[in-house]
Amino acid sequence: MTRVRSDLLPALAAFESAARHQNFTHAAEELHLTASAVSHHVRKLEARLGVALFQRHARGVTLTQEGRQLADAAGNALADMEGVLNSLRPRRLQAAKVRITTLHSVVHTWLLPRLGRFVDQHPDTELVFDTEATLSRFEDGGHDLGIRHGPGQWPGLAAVALMDDTMRPVAAPDMPGLASVHSPADLAALPLIADKARQGWHDWFRHAGVHGATPRERYQFSDTTDAMLAAALGLGVALARERILTPFLADGRLRLLDLPGMPARWSYFVVYPAHRQPSPAAQGFIDWLLADVAHFGP
Structure with a gap:
């Protein structure tokens, strides 16, 4: 069986980081090296293998087919090594880390204001938040929750109910035209703001008993916070x-209009891979979330 020469391990580590970031500078920052040192390691690896691992161009670098193949293998190998190394450390020295994927709007407006209570109760737990728009696959070495x-x-996920929601019309207190709003139908004459949610203004007007209205969604945003x-x-x-309105209402930037609310079709859930139990740290975060919502309200 062919063994990897020990002198190539630093080059493999530099390559894996560069492949993951698709950027030598970002890899250098992660590894506390210079970008030229990362480039040197990669070229050393390419010379040893006799293949190009990156295509280099003016805008940066991209992996070749051979580079993608090696990046997958190197990433899995390094993740396995990290797992073994962590397991060998005395338990008192192991950092409890929970990787959480969710929406930016949930973190920004709902979770951050209450997160201090978690830190007070779990001072040794590290939290890593990922608010990418794409949904995580919860692969090994990725997100926990x-x-x-x-x-x-x-599919493939266990879901724990966290809280339901209600859709409500809101506006800035000094928005022009609000004085003319006396019924749900009056809103159709004002500029409306929408996000990419599957439940929107047409659903709200129908729920409020307004038929035949032609609401104008003047602005649409992919992120609810925007x-x-x-x-x-x-x-x-x-x-x-x-659920994400609290900070906007508390500081007076927005106010609820005296119009009907609409029960949201969807709710919030904590999810994790169904094939494995959450780690003790992840389970602690789940338990804290449920207890915090029960005690302080959603």
């Missing part, structure tokens, strides 16, 4: 999920 807004059923900020700037009326 997710907080998702949806129907509560996802929709709230646009409403706070007086650009229009937003249909907001009540």
Whole structure:
């Protein structure tokens, strides 16, 4: 069996980081090296293998087919080694880390204001948040938990109900035209703000008993937080999920309009891979979330 020469291990580590970031400079920052040192390691590896691992161009680097193959193998090998090394450390020296994937709006407006209570109760737990728009696959070495807004059923995931929600019209207190709003139908004449949620203004007007209205969604945002900020700037009326409104209402940037709320079709759930139990640290975060919502409200 061919063995990897020990002098190539630093080169493999530099290559794996560069492949993951698709950027030599970012890899250098992660490894506390210079970009030229990372490039040297990669070229050494390419010379040893006799193949190009990256295509180099003016905008940066991209992996070749051979580079992608080696990146997959190197990433898995290094993750396995890290897992073994962590398991060998005395338990008192092991950092409890929980990797969480969720929406930016959930972290920014709902989770951050209450996160200090978790830190007080679990001072030794490290939390890593990922708010990428794409949903995590919860592969080994990736996220431990997710907080998702949806129907509560996802293939391969166990889901724990966290809280439901209500959709409510909100606007800046000084938004022009609000004085003319006396009924749900009056909102159709004002500029409306929407996000990419599957439940929106057309659903709300139907729920409020307004038929035949032609609401104009003047602004649409992929991120709910941006929709709230646009409403706070007086650009229009937003249909907001009540759970992420608290900081905007508390500081007066937005106010609830005296109009009907609409029960949200979807709720919030904590999810994790169904094939494995959460780690003690991850389970501690789940338990804290449920207890905090029960005690302080959603």
